[in-house]
Amino acid sequence: MKKEEDIKLNENMSAEEMENLEDRQTVDNEDAVKEVESEEMGESKDSVEALKEENSKLKDQLLRTIAEFDNFRKRTNKEKAELILNGGKKTITDILPVLDDFERALEDKSDDPVAIKEGMQMIFNKFVKTLEGMGVKKIETNEADFNTDYHEAIAMVPGVGEDKKGKVIDCVQTGYTMNDQVIRHAKVAVGQ
Incomplete structure (x- = not known):
C-alpha cells in the first residue's frame, strides 16, 4: 500500500520536486554512511590506541626481562669465576694443620728413630683422616x-x-x- 501511495505522490510531483527528493535521500544516505563510518573510525581509533598501548607495555616488559636475564648471566659468570679461583680454599684450610705438624716434626731435634717413626705415622693418620673428611x-x-x-x-x-x-x-x-x-x-x- 505504501508503494502505491509513493507512486501516486511521485505522479503528482513535478520533475523538479522529484530531483529535490532524490537529492535529499542521497544526502540522507550519505550522512548515514558518514555517521556509521565515523563511528567505526572512532572505534577503530580507540582499538588502535589500545593496541599501541598494549604493544608499548609488552616492549617495556620484554626489555626488562632481557635486562634481568643479562644481569643474571653476568652474576652467574662472576660467581663461577670466584668458585674457580677460591674453590680449593676449604681443601687447603683442611690440609694446613697437617702441614703445621710436618713443620713441628722437622724442627724437632730428636735422634730417636722410633719417636720419629711414630710422629710420622701420627701425621700420616691425621692426613688420611682429613682426606676421608673430604670424601677421599x-x-x-x-x-x-x-x-x-x-x-x-x-x-x-x-x-x-x-x-x-x-x-x-x-x-x-x-x-x-x-x-x-x-x-x-x-x-x-x-x-x-
Whole structure:
C-alpha cells in the first residue's frame, strides 16, 4: 500500500520536486554512511590506541626481562669465576694443620728413630683422616678381583695358580675415589 501511495505522490510531483527528493535521500544516505563510518573510525581509533598501548607495555616488559636475564648471566659468570679461583680454599684450610705438624716434626731435634717413626705415622693418620673428611677414600686392592672401573693393569703375572687368575697380585700405586667417583685408578699387577 505504501508503494502505491509513493507512486501516486511521485505522479503528482513535478520533475523538479522529484530531483529535490532524490537529492535529499542521497544526502540522507550519505550522512548515514558518514555517521556509521565515523563511528567505526572512532572505534577503530580507540582499538588502535589500545593496541599501541598494549604493544608499548609488552616492549617495556620484554626489555626488562632481557635486562634481568643479562644481569643474571653476568652474576652467574662472576660467581663461577670466584668458585674457580677460591674453590680449593676449604681443601687447603683442611690440609694446613697437617702441614703445621710436618713443620713441628722437622724442627724437632730428636735422634730417636722410633719417636720419629711414630710422629710420622701420627701425621700420616691425621692426613688420611682429613682426606676421608673430604670424601677421599683409598681403593682396596688386597685380594680384590681385577675391575677396570677401579684398577689399571700395568703388568700381567703368569703362573700364579688358578685361584689368583684375574685377581690383583700387587698394587704399584694406590688409587683413590672422591664421593664414590674415581679420581685416580690403582695401578696393579694382575694374575694371568
